[in-house]
Amino acid sequence: MGKLSGIKVIDLSVFLPGPMLTMMMADQGAEVIKIETATGDPAREQAPFEAGQSVWFRNLNRGKKSMVLDLKSDDGKARLWELIEQADVFVEGFRPGVMHRLGFDYATVSARNPRIVYCSISAFGQTGDLSHHPAHDMAVQAMAGFLSVNDGTDGTPVVPGTPSADMAAGLTGLSAVLMALIGRERTGKGDYVDCAMFDSLLPWCAHIAGAALSGGGAPRSSEQRSLGGAAFYQVYRTADGKHIVLGGREMKFVANLMTALARPDLIAIAELPAGEQGELIRFLSATFLTKTRDDWVNWFADKDVAFSPILDFREAFDQPHIAARELFIEHDGGHQIAPAIRFAGENWSPTHAPELNADG
Incomplete structure (x- = not known):
């Protein structure tokens, strides 16, 4: 029920x-x-x-x-x-x-x-x-x-x-x-x-368009912390032509990464307004180009930094996390995405999608 x-x-x-x-x-x-x-x-x-x-x-x-x-x-x-x-x-x-x-x-x-x-x-x-x-x-x-x-x-x-x-x-x-x-x-x-x-x-849009909401100008991605203006909320290319992201702007993450990269002198730049972090973005861009995406995954494994590789859907779907949480279910010869809403103590099992006019 x-x-x-x-x-x-x-x-x-x-x-x-x-x-x-x-x-x-x-x-x-x-x-x-x-x-x-x-x-x-x-x-x-x-x-x-x-x-x-x-x-x-x-x-x-x-x-x-x-x-x-x-x-x-x-x-x-x-x-x-x-x-x-x-x-x-x-x-x-x-x-x-x-x-x-x-x-x-x-x-x-x-x-x-x-x-x-x-x-x-x-x-x-x-x-x-x-x-x-x-x-x-x-x-x-x-x-x-x-x-x-x-x-x-x-x-x-x-x-x-x-x-x-x-x-x-x-x-x-x-x-x-x-x-x-x-x-x-x-x-x-x-x-x-x-x-x-x-x-x-x-x-x-409340987190990005606050100025426009209050009667001011429109946001520009290059000047927004969540849209590309911040070094630690940014996409970076790797040596194999793939990409990774830094996805957390908290200063503890900045300190952890920049210390590990032996550049603590650049930590302060991450506190500048979005759009003014070019020196740090350029350094990180050059740094991430020195290893492949998967090499960086291994490098970050023991570091407390909000980092993720950019996966395509095949790679994303093949992650052990998907299987561990039973997010894909095979049923009736096909695959279905499990509901994002599942309640404790209740078992959900998929049902088929109807053929046209199956209940007419």
């Missing part, structure tokens, strides 16, 4: 944010019914494939049921209403206005089921100047300012490696839905969640 056993979720979302939200609920025992079109969630067709399913789709839709409904037909609408009347949560990821045109907007749905928690996930929210602007993750990051500091040493922004806006929305939406379910226990009434990827991402 999971923490959410007995909760019924209707999921009309595709791709990343909504499916992640509802899969995290399914992992905890919620009954999630994924409503799909005749062609299914586009993630079903995204390579690579394993055991007959997209790895992407499997890892965001396990434990759900699948039902194909044509929501433009009377029969499809009638079947969805039957599901809604028994549901606790309704999640949709259409552009604003679509659900109203289909006749399943929050006002209409809540009139039939006042206890339902209804979550709309969109790029920029249901209201505001950008509400109808089409966008996926990178475009939202661009509009929110984040892409401006996802840049290289020449200041040119690059395509982000992580879909931060998508994932922020999934986590924010999940938090809001769970809060609303707790509130319903007290009031007996459901609620509406307008979850925007844009809104969800903004709180992630």
Whole structure:
């Protein structure tokens, strides 16, 4: 019995944010019914494939049921209403206005089921100047300012490696839905969640964009301690063309490393403002070029410094730490990433992702 056993979720979302939200609920025992079109969630067709399913789709839709409904037909609408009347949560990821045109907007749905928690996930929210602007993750990051500091040493922004806006929305939406379910226990009434990827991402910038938040100028990566302006929060190239990072700016780490490198005279530079540590960055850049990445891993093994090698995903997934914490699980001929949320004393085992219309 999971923490959410007995909760019924209707999921009309595709791709990343909504499916992640509802899969995290399914992992905890919620009954999630994924409503799909005749062609299914586009993630079903995204390579690579394993055991007959997209790895992407499997890892965001396990434990759900699948039902194909044509929501433009009377029969499809009638079947969805039957599901809604028994549901606790309704999640949709259409552009604003679509659900109203289909006749399943929050006002209409809540009139039939006042206890339902209804979550709309969109790029920029249901209201505001950008509400109808089409966008996926990178475009939202661009509009929110984040892409401006996802840049290289020449200041040119690059395509982000992580879909931060998508994932922020999934986590924010999940938090809001769970809060609303707790509130319903007290009031007996459901609620509406307008979850925007844009809104969800903004709180992630408080540590870097403080000046802009308070009315000042925008941050520049080269002048930020967390974005490349500090010697001890920095990426360095090694002799074999690979890379390592120093990932902790605390002065104890600085003292430990610079003493080990016989350059305690450079310790004070790490206390200068970000953007003024060039001499130390140049010294460390030259130093790290003298050994291979793995040689540095061995060298740092007995030193208390916030250091890490930069691993590719194959190397990362092959680490003993992954196996020790059982973070990957083989099931049904495929691999799944274990839930990040697991409770003490409870055993979690994966379930399959549904074939299209398996429960129709």
